[in-house]
Amino acid sequence: MPEATLLEIALNNYRKLKHTEKQLIDQLTVLNAKKEKAGSSIARMPENPRDNDEKIIENMMYGEPLEKELRTTQILLGIANQFIDSLEGDDKQLILDKFVRRRTFENIALSYGVDRKAIWRKINELLLKQRQT
Secondary structure, eight states: OOOOOHHHHHHHTHHHHHHHHHHHHHHHHHHHHHHHHHHSSSSOOOSSHHHHHHHHHHHHHHHHHHHHHHHHHHHHHHHHHHHHHHOOHHHHHHHIIIIISOOOHHHHHHHHTSOHHHHHHHHHHHHHHHHHO
């Protein structure tokens, strides 16, 4: 069995990636707000000045992995979106139905008026065509 391409991984996890992207952006927004507050003159200084430095370093160390994960997530979403945007008409709707809307092969086949094997073949044909370019 051939290895899945980044495109296939991105498409199969599209909704999860979108959800993860939103969560990471929210977490980074909160973290950045804490950083700004810690650096402002309004922030209450801890009794021990080292505590403030340690908090800033802790927030920076926590933020770097989040930023890296966000970049990776956005790269995968970009790959999927670029593929989807390159399609037109029924091909685009088929990919959106299967991977973005997460409809089943049976449900898609019913709405397109064909059998599910035809849907499966068409999706694999589109992915194979993209793999060859």
